[in-house]
Amino acid sequence: MRILILGGDGYLGWPTALHFSARGDEVAVIDNFAKRQWEFEEGIEPLLPIVPLHRRARLWRKLTGKHIEIFVCDLLNHHLLYRVMAEFKPEAIVHYAEQPSAPYSMQNRNNAVYTQQNNIIGTLNVLFAMESHCPDAHLVKLGTMGEYGTPNIDIEEGWLTLMHNGRTDTVLFPKRPGSIYHLSKVHDSGNIEFACRTWKMRATDLNQGVVYGLETDHTAFNSELRTSFHYDDVFGTVLNRFLVQAAIGQPLTVYGKGGQTRGFLNIHDTIKCMALAVDHPAAPGEFRVFNQFTEQFSVNILAEKVRNAAARAGIAVKIDHLPNPRLEAEEHYYNAKHTKLIDLGLHPHLLDDATVDLMFAAVRKAKDRVDPSVILPRIKWHSGGDRIAAGHEAV
Amino acid sequence: MRILILGGDGYLGWPTALHFSARGDEVAVIDNFAKRQWEFEEGIEPLLPIVPLHRRARLWRKLTGKHIEIFVCDLLNHHLLYRVMAEFKPEAIVHYAEQPSAPYSMQNRNNAVYTQQNNIIGTLNVLFAMESHCPDAHLVKLGTMGEYGTPNIDIEEGWLTLMHNGRTDTVLFPKRPGSIYHLSKVHDSGNIEFACRTWKMRATDLNQGVVYGLETDHTAFNSELRTSFHYDDVFGTVLNRFLVQAAIGQPLTVYGKGGQTRGFLNIHDTIKCMALAVDHPAAPGEFRVFNQFTEQFSVNILAEKVRNAAARAGIAVKIDHLPNPRLEAEEHYYNAKHTKLIDLGLHPHLLDDATVDLMFAAVRKAKDRVDPSVILPRIKWHSGGDRIAAGHEAV
Numbered sequence: 204m205r206i207l208i209l210g211g212d213g214y215l216g217w218p219t220a221l222h223f224s225a226r227g228d229e230v231a232v233i234d235n236f237a238k239r240q241w242e243f244e245e246g247i248e249p250l251l252p253i254v255p256l257h258r259r260a261r262l263w264r265k266l267t268g269k270h271i272e273i274f275v276c277d278l279l280n281h282h283l284l285y286r287v288m289a290e291f292k293p294e295a296i297v298h299y300a301e302q303p304s305a306p307y308s309m310q311n312r313n314n315a316v317y318t319q320q321n322n323i324i325g326t327l328n329v330l331f332a333m334e335s336h337c338p339d340a341h342l343v344k345l346g347t348m349g350e351y352g353t354p355n356i357d358i359e360e361g362w363l364t365l366m367h368n369g370r371t372d373t374v375l376f377p378k379r380p381g382s383i384y385h386l387s388k389v390h391d392s393g394n395i396e397f398a399c400r401t402w403k404m405r406a407t408d409l410n411q412g413v414v415y416g417l418e419t420d421h422t423a424f425n426s427e428l429r430t431s432f433h434y435d436d437v438f439g440t441v442l443n444r445f446l447v448q449a450a451i452g453q454p455l456t457v458y459g460k461g462g463q464t465r466g467f468l469n470i471h472d473t474i475k476c477m478a479l480a481v482d483h484p485a486a487p488g489e490f491r492v493f494n495q496f497t498e499q500f501s502v503n504i505l506a507e508k509v510r511n512a513a514a515r516a517g518i519a520v521k522i523d524h525l526p527n528p529r530l531e532a533e534e535h536y537y538n539a540k541h542t543k544l545i546d547l548g549l550h551p552h553l554l555d556d557a558t559v560d561l562m563f564a565a566v567r568k569a570k571d572r573v574d575p576s577v578i579l580p581r582i583k584w585h586s587g588g589d590r591i592a593a594g595h596e597a598v
Numbered sequence: 599m600r601i602l603i604l605g606g607d608g609y610l611g612w613p614t615a616l617h618f619s620a621r622g623d624e625v626a627v628i629d630n631f632a633k634r635q636w637e638f639e640e641g642i643e644p645l646l647p648i649v650p651l652h653r654r655a656r657l658w659r660k661l662t663g664k665h666i667e668i669f670v671c672d673l674l675n676h677h678l679l680y681r682v683m684a685e686f687k688p689e690a691i692v693h694y695a696e697q698p699s700a701p702y703s704m705q706n707r708n709n710a711v712y713t714q715q716n717n718i719i720g721t722l723n724v725l726f727a728m729e730s731h732c733p734d735a736h737l738v739k740l741g742t743m744g745e746y747g748t749p750n751i752d753i754e755e756g757w758l759t760l761m762h763n764g765r766t767d768t769v770l771f772p773k774r775p776g777s778i779y780h781l782s783k784v785h786d787s788g789n790i791e792f793a794c795r796t797w798k799m800r801a802t803d804l805n806q807g808v809v810y811g812l813e814t815d816h817t818a819f820n821s822e823l824r825t826s827f828h829y830d831d832v833f834g835t836v837l838n839r840f841l842v843q844a845a846i847g848q849p850l851t852v853y854g855k856g857g858q859t860r861g862f863l864n865i866h867d868t869i870k871c872m873a874l875a876v877d878h879p880a881a882p883g884e885f886r887v888f889n890q891f892t893e894q895f896s897v898n899i900l901a902e903k904v905r906n907a908a909a910r911a912g913i914a915v916k917i918d919h920l921p922n923p924r925l926e927a928e929e930h931y932y933n934a935k936h937t938k939l940i941d942l943g944l945h946p947h948l949l950d951d952a953t954v955d956l957m958f959a960a961v962r963k964a965k966d967r968v969d970p971s972v973i974l975p976r977i978k979w980h981s982g983g984d985r986i987a988a989g990h991e992a993v
Contacts, residue, residue, distance in 0.1 A: 281707065312676065312726040316719055323718065323785070324711055327778075331707040334981065355767035356760070363772070365751070365760050370931070372750035377758070377769035378788070383722075386792055390718070390785040393773070397781055401925050401979055530796050536765070584796055586729065 206481065207291055208232045209278065209329065210299030211271075212239075212256045215345070215414065215473055217430045219297055221421035222474045223481075224269045231272035231291050232256070233284075233300065237321070238431075241307060247438065247577045249431040250417075250447065250569050262427055278325030281332065288336035295481045296337075298329060298344045301387070305349070305529075306437045306582040308384035315383040322387035323394070330398045341484035342395065342406040343477060348466045348496060348539060350389045350410055352379035353532050358539035361408060361492020376492075381531050382584070392492075399490040406489070407480045412466030412496025414473055415442040415554070417565050435577040441502060442467065442554075445509040446563055448578060449520045450570040455510065456579060459527030461503035462534035466496030466541065469552040479547040494541040497551035512559040516567070528580040601876065602686055603627045604673065604724065605694030606666075607634075607651045610740070610809065610868055612825045614692055616816035617869045618876075619664045626667035626686050627651070628679075628695065632716070633826075636702065642833065642972050644826040645842065645964050657822055673720030676727065683731035690876045691732075693724060693739045696782070700744070700924075701832045701977040703779035710778040717782035718789070725793045736879035737790065737801040738872060743861045743891060743934060745784045745805055747774035748927050753934035756803060756887020771887075776926050777979070787887075794885040801884070802875045807861030807891025809868055810837040810949070812960050830972040836897060837862065837949075840904040841958055843973060844915045845965040850905065851974060854922030856898035857929035861891030861936065864947040874942040889936040892946035907954040911962070923975040 206223045210216040211232020224230040234256060242248060254262075260271045272291070276283045278300055301322040302308065308318035326344070333340055351358045354377070363376045375396065378389045398404045422430045433439045434447035445455045468476075476495045485491040500508075506522045513520040527533065545551075552558065601618045605611040606627025619625040629651060637643060649657075655666045667686070671678045673695055696717040697703065703713040721739070728735055746753045749772070758771045770791065773784045793799045817825045828834045829842035840850045863871075871890045880886040895903075901917045908915040922928065940946075947953065 281711075312723070315726065316676075316722055319722060319789075320715060320719055324715055327711055327714060328707070331710065354769060356762040356765045356769075363762065365762065367751040367758065367760065370751045374749060374751075374772035375774060377772050379770060380788075380792070383789075383792070386785075386788050389788055390781075393775075393781050393784055394714075394778075397775070397778070402981065586797065 204294045204481070205229045205292060206295045206297065207293035208297045208299070210234060210301070212236060213299055214431045215470070216299040217259070218419040218422050218470065218474055219477050220271055221263065221428070222419070222478060224263065224271050225267065225421055231274060233274045233276045233287060235275065235277040245435065245437045247433065247435040248574070249433055250566065250572060251429060251432065253429065253431045254427050259428055262425060266425060278328050279321065281328040284328050285332045285335060288332045292337055293340050295341045295343060295484070296329065296333065297477055297481065298326065298342060300325060301345070302384065304438050305382035305384045309382055309584055310582050318384050319387045319390070323390050326391045327394060330394065330404070333404060334398070334402050338402065338404060339487070341481070342404065343480045344391065344395060344406060344408050346388050346392055346408045346410045347385060348410050348412045348494060349385040350378045350380050350392065351376065351539070352381055353535040353537055354379065355536050358494070360494045360540055360543050361410070381529065396490040399488055403488040405485040405487050407485050407491045407493060409476065409480060409493050409495045411473065412468050413440045413442070414468055414470050415440065415562070416470035417562060419471055419474055434573070436580045436582065442505050442509070444578060445506060446566045447573055449509050449513040449518065449563065450567045451573050451575060452518065452520070453575060453578070454521040454523040455506045457502050457506050457522060457524050458529060458580065459524065460533035461506065461524060462501050463531055464499055464501045464535065464537040466494065466499055466539055467554065468496045469554070469558070471552045472497055472549065475549055476544050479544055479549060483547055493543045494539055495544060496541055498554060499537060499539065508554065508559050509563070512556065512563045515560060516563060525580065528583045530584045599689050599876070600624045600687060601690045601692065602688035603692045603694070605629060605696070607631060608694055609826045610865070611694040612654065613814040613817050613865065613869055614872050615666055616658065616823070617814070617873060619658065619666050620662065620816055626669060628669045628671045628682060630670065630672040640830065640832045642828065642830040643969070644828055645961065645967060646824060646827065648824065648826045649822050654823055657820060661820060673723050674716065676723040679723050679727045680730060683727045687732055688735050690736045690738060690879070691724065691728065692872055692876065693721065693737060695720060696740070697779065699833050700777035700779045704777055704979055705977050713779050714782045714785070718785050721786045722789060725789065725799070728799060729793070729797050733797065733799060734882070736876070737799065738875045739786065739790060739801060739803050741783050741787055741803045741805045742780060743805050743807045743889060744780040745773045745775050745787065746771065746934070747776055748930040748932055749774065750931050753889070755889045755935055755938050756805070776924065791885040794883055798883040800880040800882050802880050802886045802888060804871065804875060804888050804890045806868065807863050808835045808837070809863055809865050810835065810957070811865035812957060814866055814869055829968070831975045831977065837900050837904070839973060840901060841961045842968055844904050844908040844913065844958065845962045846968050846970060847913065847915070848970060848973070849916040849918040850901045852897050852901050852917060852919050853924060853975065854919065855928035856901065856919060857896050858926055859894055859896045859930065859932040861889065861894055861934055862949065863891045864949070864953070866947050867892055867944065870944055871939050874939055874944060878942055888938045889934055890939060891936055893949060894932060894934065903949065903954050904958070907951065907958045910955060911958060920975065923978040925979045
């Protein structure tokens, strides 16, 4: 199949490209290296250095004989995007190419506007480019479980059949997200559903949980094929951050009470889910939604899992509760359905002790590269315009 | 009260400014005259000429002694917007300053992206500017009943209390809008709700129905104080368009079967609703939604009302059914609640025969200015990028 990966330089985009390339698909990636710039803005680095995309693709070709084509393209440059679609004629498009950090989007007005503009307009351009050049292609779009927020009812997979005043309808599941970034994903979902309904396009929206893990089978093949791993307060996700805090002997910092419950999945399963979605495309006109995670945990449970792994490795680690920089419920009902990917054949990698131990050992090996000054939360949700990142205007 | 009107040059913004100014409020308006440019792009004009805003404001001052301050500002220019907020320190902000046409947004990629960027980012800038300079001000934002689409259940005012699997929650009413423009309003609503929740701002989202009418008490005061009235396929709303078709003896063009049912209101009631919302502000942290219309009609019923008014004036008019350029249900359930503004004291102007006759007489007086070539629908929903307006790129 001809598969175009948007955001192919990233944590998930790169291993996804390797996966499809390894199994014989014709793979091209698009990236504009925006994430590399955000790292400089925030003064942060991945735990281990990531060589440039072009070099990784050359190495992959040398090792496997397989070619991954690279298009350097900003999705806001629609002229170029249309040309890529016309030239490569993808049958599936996997779309990771968005600003993915809630704290980044909440840093100040500039980053909030950048996030919504980049994500919403970039995705609109993808939809129009597809409609013009490959209207039968299947869009597989990375969304987030954070689009739903934490409602007091069970979270269904994208659609909800409800009864109201004696009548019934199936509606888009009501969303109530918790950051400007999460809102951008909700807005994307609305725009994509409209394109499916109006232009008979086919799309799968993957409401993904929080991903953990350092590597996949293919990135582990050679150290220069590795993918990025962030532990900082802006791009680091919670389990990855706890592992790094434990590795350097710092307390694990839980935000608030720690009863915040979310869906989680192993990076191995992200890749598997992408493949399942691509191999079982949505029908023309269908806006299909999968909740892409394998287990629910509270932040407190995750902290305990990491503390226990550290203890097994002979390291005593404390758990601290910080004032919550975010505005979110810290104790709440959470029951999100996630059966559709299982029905397609997903066999989850669960977060057992052996998995935590393996990740912890890998992080410990790199602990001398950790910058402890970028782990504690610097960005707070409660005000809207007074935080300046280096190189950024105040508003 | 100090009231800032965003979009003060427009069909509704100008009469709103006059209303508050006349009763003694301190009024300033913002506009960037974008609508004047869209008119040139589309080759259309209002039914009667509208003098420049500065001249209208001078005339108003001469006639009444009352000053309306004008800030020429694009909401995308956040530096200037922040300065306006800091200088004028509004207590209420009435926000009409968006691209308001569904067909315009569906014309091609350029207009789709322009509409979402202009509306979403402009409103984000308003939220951040308020948070910085007047966080206690009340935002009264013009939304649209079109955000809801046509669900098979009763439409509530913004929020829905529902039961699912034995549990209950109150959620944002699920939306399923029918154009890129309508989507932009849904996205605005999500962003504003977040600002209320996170920054304790106060906002009222007015999901307005389709407005009809040529004038208000204050715009009728002098012919050069009049507000714009569009009858073309891009900016003309359905009843206004039918009145013009009847006035020039053309058939009334119903799109499809004509069972499309929507909420409608008289422009007099729009102004009254705005005043009621401003005078009864939302509480800090409250995202309040009013469904702002007074009566539901199908398009067929409206066509009959206009045909009957023309018959009473001695003009025989036919009703034609055209292939629908839009993608929308043409026969559907529709029952939208609209009690909150009534509870605040709205006494609706209903669409009785006398009202239609008065509007028809006013339109007939101007019939020599009608351009019959801009009335039939030119913009179709079914494809995404192949329509070029003069001066616009194809994509």
